[in-house]
Amino acid sequence: MIARIWSGESPLWRLLLPLSWLYGLVSGLIRLSYRLGLKKPWRAPVPVVVVGNLTAGGNGKTPVAIWLVEQLQQRGIRVGVVSRGYGGKADRYPLLLDASTTPASAGDEPVLIWQRTGAPVAVSPVRADAVRALLAEHDLQLIITDDGLQHYRLARDVEIVVVDGVRRFGNGWWLPAGPMRERASRLQTVDAVITNGGEPAPGEIPMTLRPGQAVNLLTGERCEMSTLPNVVAMAGIGHPPRFFTTLEKGGVRPVKTVALADHQALLQADVQAMTQPGETLLMTEKDAVKCRAFAQDNWWYLPVNAELQGDGAQRLLAKLTLLAQR
Numbered sequence: 001m002i003a004r005i006w007s008g009e010s011p012l013w014r015l016l017l018p019l020s021w022l023y024g025l026v027s028g029l030i031r032l033s034y035r036l037g038l039k040k041p042w043r044a045p046v047p048v049v050v051v052g053n054l055t056a057g058g059n060g061k062t063p064v065a066i067w068l069v070e071q072l073q074q075r076g077i078r079v080g081v082v083s084r085g086y087g088g089k090a091d092r093y094p095l096l097l098d099a100s101t102t103p104a105s106a107g108d109e110p111v112l113i114w115q116r117t118g119a120p121v122a123v124s125p126v127r128a129d130a131v132r133a134l135l136a137e138h139d140l141q142l143i144i145t146d147d148g149l150q151h152y153r154l155a156r157d158v159e160i161v162v163v164d165g166v167r168r169f170g171n172g173w174w175l176p177a178g179p180m181r182e183r184a185s186r187l188q189t190v191d192a193v194i195t196n197g198g199e200p201a202p203g204e205i206p207m208t209l210r211p212g213q214a215v216n217l218l219t220g221e222r223c224e225m226s227t228l229p230n231v232v233a234m235a236g237i238g239h240p241p242r243f244f245t246t247l248e249k250g251g252v253r254p255v256k257t258v259a260l261a262d263h264q265a266l267l268q269a270d271v272q273a274m275t276q277p278g279e280t281l282l283m284t285e286k287d288a289v290k291c292r293a294f295a296q297d298n299w300w301y302l303p304v305n306a307e308l309q310g311d312g313a314q315r316l317l318a319k320l321t322l323l324a325q326r
Helices: 003-009 012-035 061-074 110-117 125-136 184-189 240-249 270-273 285-296 313-326
Strands: 050-052 079-083 121-123 140-145 158-164 194-196 207-209 214-216 230-235 257-261 282-284 299-302 304-308
Touching: 003 012, 050 061, 061 079, 061 158, 061 304, 061 313, 079 110, 079 125, 110 121, 110 140, 110 285, 121 125, 125 140, 140 313, 158 184, 158 313, 207 240, 207 313, 214 270, 230 240, 240 257, 240 299, 257 304, 270 285, 282 285, 285 299, 304 313
Parallel strands: 050 140, 050 158, 079 121, 079 140, 158 194, 194 207, 230 257, 230 282, 282 299
Antiparallel strands: 207 304, 214 299
């Protein structure tokens, strides 16, 4: 239902317009207060790069953050990552991730980034505190913040926005009548726009999400996803239909699809109940980090990698490398 409202297919978005006006007013006043100097952001001693969204969830922001970390690491840049840690509840903040950190405390996306990249990762509702914690423990040249475009309390040197190239901006309204956190005109002030799928607008950097081989949660075995029998597909991400479409393009015809809320906590009994004997559960990698502790031998996940094409991607990497080396 929310997808139909935000796309404009359902007229119910009109009933939510007063709340959207209030959201837009409050968010606009917050941003204006920083632009006028009424509030002062905290500036880190190293460059900060924000990877964020204009719309609520499901645009491919975390794969872009992982791609940036890996690309910069290959160039010899010491990079760390900070996050709000949505879906997690730690006993104390800031929280520096290590091998014992669970998604329940840090959130699923920070754990995924830490596992994929090995980069230092810290989470805190106050992102400046997360940056301070990282710099106290690591000699870093650059910080990437996963989300936080609207978190103006942390000064940033580069802003990157990830756009869903298929859905774009829906009906264009602020939350909750539409998907917007800020209006589309905000794109004119950022340093780079990365478009996930669809047709990028002029000046935007094209991106695709390429699936790898399916990985067994219990054994680490890999295989082509099309060879898995009787697949039940599970996705607890911002836009589950994207995952299901990826499976279909890869030759998988699920016997059932299970769409969960983004960052939804997963309990062993609930996940086990999704399949019957002889069926295979195939989930996203973000879901897999929450299921490793109680994985079953018929549970698999599908990793995806962001691929950015064109000169724009190389110019962005060159800019970040030069910024870090300064």
